[in-house]
Amino acid sequence: LSERLGGVFDRLTKQGALSEEDVATALREVRVALLEADVSLPVARDFVKAVQEKATGQAVTKSITPGQQVVKIVHDALIDVLKGEGEPGALKIDNPPAPILMVGLQGSGKTTTTAKLAKRLTDRDGKRVLMASLDVNRPAAMEQLAILGMQIGVDTLPIVKGEDPVAIAKRAKTQAGLGGYDVYMLDTAGRLHIDEELIAQAAAVRDVANPRETLLVVDGLTGQDAVNVATEFDDKIGVSGVVLTRMDGDGRGGAALSMRAVTGKPIKFVGLGEKMDAIETFEPERIAGRILGMGDIVALVEKAQETLEIEQTERMMKRMTKGQFNMNDLKMQLEQMLKMGGMEGMMGMMPGMGKMAKQVEAAGFDDSILKRQIALIQSMTKKERANPALLQASRKKRIAAGAGLEVSELNKLLKMQRQMGDMMKKMGRMGKGGMLKQAMK
Ligand code: GDP
Ligand code: MG
Numbered sequence: 001l002s003e004r005l006g007g008v009f010d011r012l013t014k015q016g017a018l019s020e021e022d023v024a025t026a027l028r029e030v031r032v033a034l035l036e037a038d039v040s041l042p043v044a045r046d047f048v049k050a051v052q053e054k055a056t057g058q059a060v061t062k063s064i065t066p067g068q069q070v071v072k073i074v075h076d077a078l079i080d081v082l083k084g085e086g087e088p089g090a091l092k093i094d095n096p097p098a099p100i101l102m103v104g105l106q107g108s109g110k111t112t113t114t115a116k117l118a119k120r121l122t123d124r125d126g127k128r129v130l131m132a133s134l135d136v137n138r139p140a141a142m143e144q145l146a147i148l149g150m151q152i153g154v155d156t157l158p159i160v161k162g163e164d165p166v167a168i169a170k171r172a173k174t175q176a177g178l179g180g181y182d183v184y185m186l187d188t189a190g191r192l193h194i195d196e197e198l199i200a201q202a203a204a205v206r207d208v209a210n211p212r213e214t215l216l217v218v219d220g221l222t223g224q225d226a227v228n229v230a231t232e233f234d235d236k237i238g239v240s241g242v243v244l245t246r247m248d249g250d251g252r253g254g255a256a257l258s259m260r261a262v263t264g265k266p267i268k269f270v271g272l273g274e275k276m277d278a279i280e281t282f283e284p285e286r287i288a289g290r291i292l293g294m295g296d297i298v299a300l301v302e303k304a305q306e307t308l309e310i311e312q313t314e315r316m317m318k319r320m321t322k323g324q325f326n327m328n329d330l331k332m333q334l335e336q337m338l339k340m341g342g343m344e345g346m347m348g349m350m351p352g353m354g355k356m357a358k359q360v361e362a363a364g365f366d367d368s369i370l371k372r373q374i375a376l377i378q379s380m381t382k383k384e385r386a387n388p389a390l391l392q393a394s395r396k397k398r399i400a401a402g403a404g405l406e407v408s409e410l411n412k413l414l415k416m417q418r419q420m421g422d423m424m425k426k427m428g429r430m431g432k433g434g435m436l437k438q439a440m441k
Contacts (some may be wrong), residue, residue: 018066023055026070030292037291038254040227043261051077075288081257082284084266089281091117091268092212092240093127097176098183099209103202103233104217106190109245109271111141113217114187115148116271116279117243122154127182132157132172134165134205135189145187152276155179165189165201169208186211199236206237213240215268218255220244226255230263239263245271248278253287323425327385330417331377338370373413375403388417 027048034044055073060066091100100117102110114131121127131149133156135141142159149156157172169186176184186209191198206214216239218226233239242263244256247270256267267282313336316329377385379402384390391399391414400407 018055018058018060018069020056022066023052023070026067027052027055027074030070030074033292034254034257036254037293038258039291040254040258040262043227043258047077047081047257047261071292075292078257078288078291079284081260082267082287084260084264086266087281088266088268088283091121093121093183095212096180096182097130097173098213099173099176099211100183100185101202101206101209101211101214102185102187102217103214103237103239104190105219105229106192108190108217108219109243110190110217111135111145111148111187112274113215113243113245113269113271113279114145114185115152115154116276117215117269118149118154118183118185119152119276120279121183122152128180130155130157130172130176130179130181130184131187132168132184133159133187134168135187136163136165136168137189141189148276155181166204166208169205173209199232202233202237211240214238215241215243216265217243217245218259220247220253220255220270221249222255227258227262230259230265234263234265239265241266241268243267243269243271243279244282248272253290256282256287257291320424323421325417325421325424327377327380327388327417330413330420331374331385333420334370334374334377338367338374372403372405372409373416376400376405376410376413379403388414 030051031044031048034047035041039047051070051074054077055070058069058073060069092098093100102114104110111133118129118131121129131145131154133142133145135145146156146159157168157175160168160171163171165188172184172186175181186205188202188205189198214237216230216233218229220226222229230239230242242259242265244253244259244267247253259265260267269279270282270287272278272280312332316332319325319329376399379399380391384395384399391410396407396410400410403410
């Protein structure tokens with residue numbers, strides 16, 4: 001897949017801004033990649049459309065192709081969709097004993113995940129956990145959880161033959177309270193397909209336990225089906241988060257994207273194997289890379305953007321050490337300051353600028369001023385920017401009006417440019433750029 005995409009992208013080598021055609025060509029391939037990763041068709045379609053609108057017209061970073069740039073944009077947009085609110089691995093387990101209800105289809109990995117999470121809560125968070133199996137359908141299911149409990153050193157509710165799931169849930173609640181447990185986990189029975197009986201049973205258990213978390217366990221290899229399962233469970237039972245299992249397999253993780261897009265539920269954990277410690281907090285970056293299978297391209301684009309910024313800065317520094325400092329230089333500085341967290345961040349990095357930073361701060365300088373100053377420079381002509389000495393009263397009026405600001409504000413900007421220019425000259429003379437070079441390291 002990467003190879004095919006690479007081929008398409010190599011053909012798109014025009015520089016400048018991304019044209020509609022560049023984007024459309026690249027996105028056709030991205031759409032295929034999404035579908036191959038088992039993202040459901042409507043989700044893939046909506047996603048591609050949103051990216052198309054966002055990408056068209058964006059500038060292409062030097063030394064990478066438009067296609068590569070599109071991949072980076074797609075990658076970032078994927079992460080946006082995959083990321084839920086709140087911390088991925090966080091569970092609401094205050095107010096002991098906090099019930100956690102585990103639901104999902106048969107074979108999705110509920111029992112395994114119950115034990116993995118119990119171990120994690122015990123080992124990492126120092127919680128006392130009680131596990132209870134509500135699976136009365138399969139004879140061996142309750143023993144399975146009891147055996148896992150012994151392996152990981154977590155208590156399980158004693159098995160009482162002939163009890164129904166609601167009775168077991170009630171007993172687990174009582175036992176958890178009496179035994180001073182922080183958390184009790186209810187591992188429910190699954191079916192091969194969702195049916196009314198299963199849903200009714202899970203709902204009855206939910207009403208008894210009032211779970212703080214209801215975690216839907218979904219097999220990450222099932223792809224599109226996962227979305228229907230998730231929607232159904234969420235409608236009927238109410239789901240607070242998703243655990244995707246079998247992410248150690250060769251599935252591409254498309255289920256994660258579909259599920260986020262359709263249900264909006266946060267994916268909290270991923271299962272990465274059969275062992276008891278094979279569970280991790282969900283990481284959007286990892287899944288995004290896996291869905292696209294193009295981690296290299298993303299890294300390349302990031303590197304190119306970084307390099308470009310360094311080059312621009314170096315060019316400006318060179319001019320500055322020669323004592324050249326016009327409005328173009330100032331504009332670039334102001335823009336960088338905005339990006340680097342305002343005045344303080346920038347000045348703090350340049351020796352000798354501390355005093356000036358204080359002056360500027362004393363004058364009530366903040367980021368909105370940066371933006372207004374950039375607007376003023378933008379309403380100057382090319383000639384005026386290169387040679388601010390040209391600015392007489394009438395030109396000043398025009399420029400200030402163009403930016404919708406007062407002439408007094410423009411005067412302050414001019415003063416700042418003169419002061420900075422003087423300082424640059426001084427610094428240039430002092431160490432032939434030594435100081436500035438040092439500041440750049
Ligand atoms: P349940 O029916 O939902 O309770 O599913 P189980 O917990 O019994 O799991 C069914 C099978 O899937 C078992 O053989 C587990 O070892 C396996 N399994 C569960 N989670 C994972 C996982 O993340 N990766 C892999 N490779 N296997 C898993
Ligand atoms: Mg089970």
